[in-house]
Amino acid sequence: MRLTVVGCSGSGPGPASAASCYLVEHDGFRVLLDLGSGAFGALQALADPDSIDAVYLSHLHADHCLDVVPFVVWHRYSGRSSRRRVPLIAPAGAERRLGLVYDEGGAPLTDVFDFAATPVSAVLGPFTVQTARTAHPVECHAVRLTAHGSSLVYTGDTGPSRAVVDLAHGADVLLAEAAHPDRDGLPPDLHLTGRQAGEAGAAAGVRRLLVTHVPAWVDPGAQLAAARTAFPGAELVAPGATYDV
Ligand SMILES: [Zn+2]
Numbered sequence: 368m369r370l371t372v373v374g375c376s377g378s379g380p381g382p383a384s385a386a387s388c389y390l391v392e393h394d395g396f397r398v399l400l401d402l403g404s405g406a407f408g409a410l411q412a413l414a415d416p417d418s419i420d421a422v423y424l425s426h427l428h429a430d431h432c433l434d435v436v437p438f439v440v441w442h443r444y445s446g447r448s449s450r451r452r453v454p455l456i457a458p459a460g461a462e463r464r465l466g467l468v469y470d471e472g473g474a475p476l477t478d479v480f481d482f483a484a485t486p487v488s489a490v491l492g493p494f495t496v497q498t499a500r501t502a503h504p505v506e507c508h509a510v511r512l513t514a515h516g517s518s519l520v521y522t523g524d525t526g527p528s529r530a531v532v533d534l535a536h537g538a539d540v541l542l543a544e545a546a547h548p549d550r551d552g553l554p555p556d557l558h559l560t561g562r563q564a565g566e567a568g569a570a571a572g573v574r575r576l577l578v579t580h581v582p583a584w585v586d587p588g589a590q591l592a593a594a595r596t597a598f599p600g601a602e603l604v605a606p607g608a609t610y611d612v
Pocket residue numbers: 377378387428430431524580
């Protein structure tokens with residue numbers, strides 16, 4: 368499978384990147400992992416929006432879901448949509464929440480999306496999907512996509528989590544958030560530091576660790592250096608970068 372970084376700025380869009388959005392494709396099937404603020408713009412430079420076969424939202428924080436709105440507008444009004452309904456997997460309540468983001472009346476979005484609550488496991492096109500609840504203030508699910516014997520795990524947002532490490536066990540690629548700078552007094556069960564992202568990759572025994580979700584106000588070089596203290600080969604993602612998994 369192939370991973371393309373559409374947006375990787377943590378906690379909101381930054382000057383150099385949209386918020387979280389990752390395009391994963393295999394055998395001509397394309398799934399978006401998150402569709403955060405600003406990501407729909409960047410997506411159009413990388414893929415025809417009509418070619419997106421499914422959307423997976425880890426959780427309903429704005430930096431992971433807000434660009435569902437321009438995705439709907441595009442499908443309704445561009446004249447370029449084939450009008451097939453797109454499966455949208457998200458925590459329960461997404462249909463109501465995203466409808467309210469679209470307009471104050473909470474108009475249904477079911478002409479564009481086929482909503483499904485996040486499953487523990489499922490089949491999605493050529494992918495086997497497995498999920499795990501993360502350590503985050505709202506319902507958030509990390510996801511493992513497996514195809515042709517290769518696995519990609521995306522943490523979504525999480526603090527240190529045994530469940531996420533277990534989900535990532537032996538994966539080829541772990542795409543791990545590292546939003547917190549390493550300092551005292553951090554709130555628990557919210558985000559990983561760079562070091563904690565590295566520790567998660569090492570504990571899971573993954574082949575490759577990709578560090579992401581660094582906010583615009585945090586030094587990405589410091590996050591990478593901290594991740595490398597526990598996982599020496601850790602890499603920092605960038606918008607537009609592609610990875611064969
Ligand atoms: Zn986030």
